[in-house]
Amino acid sequence: MNNILILAIEYMKIGAVAIGGGYTVIPFLYYLVDKYKWFDIAEITQMIAVSNLTPGPIGINMATFVGIKVGGIWGAALTTVAFMLPSFIIICLLAKFLKRNKENKYINSALYGLRPAAVALISIAGLKIMNTTVFHIEKFTTSHNIGDIISLKASILLVIFGIMGLKLRKNPMILIAIAIITGLLVKI
């Protein structure tokens, strides 16, 4: 089976279970990296950054990005459609269902367990990026130089961006703009 079809099927599975918005897709991308080696972790972080810079839902940006990487523009179109299909079916059924029953204990109790799992998965996505930018565990295991474990400049930026991010919660775009300007001025 060719790569585009495999990717579309994998992405349809992601679309069927990824709960809580675009960032939830990231752990699944790491899983794709492990399984197929179509791209690497550095490319995923680049993908996330680009997705933050471009308009539209991040999950669509990333699906298009992954699709184009693996199978060109048709790969991108197929991946995006495959990604949206499960939620389209689910939401249409749910919207119909909600019209009739306002509350359903089965759905609510499943959601009760799903939400903390989604939060855990998103946390892992953030920690993985921190592990490649601020901490360099891999570099340390080869060099055994304590100074390699943590990047001082990156950790200072992490704290500064963290404080700014808290203040700019409504406008994440501004934090991205600040990061680009910092990137032009500061060598990391």
Added chain:
Amino acid sequence: MKKISLIKLFWIFFKIGLVLFGGGYAILPFLKAEMVEKEKICSMEEITNYYALSQCFPGLVAGNVSMFTGYKARGIAGAFAAVFGVCLPAFISIVAIFAFLSIITNYPIVQNIFEILDIAVCILILLTVLELWEFSVYDKFTVFIFIITLTAAILNISPFIIVISAGILGLLKNFLFPKNKKDAKEDVNE
């Protein structure tokens, strides 16, 4: 509720898709302006319900909210018009910059920018966690699920398995200890 054409519905959501930056979490103010105040398709209360539910079902928050709102306006065709509209700008912009991107990313300054952007993205993800935390992890059971799923994720267990087992655990918990089921109900009503 007045009738709205599918093309108009698509166009409204296309415009919203164009101004959505940094993920779909910012969709609410635009929906309020277009669908509640201008077109009077649904109430703000309904939009808020859609938003809460969208966070808990598979798919993108912005995509799901758009589908719910589109469905309210014109049924399944409306849901399709809305989600197609909101996703199209994201698709076009990535396709447009992709070729360009592989050329520019070879410059050291661009790589430096991406490295610093990673730190900002990391912060954005962690802030999203904070936002989701308050209505996701709030009692003993949800803390328990959070800890075991976090551990499972660190151990590289497939996210599919993690999400599905967490849903099953939620169902089991409410069948074994039904007295706490109001927790889940209150939540969706928020």
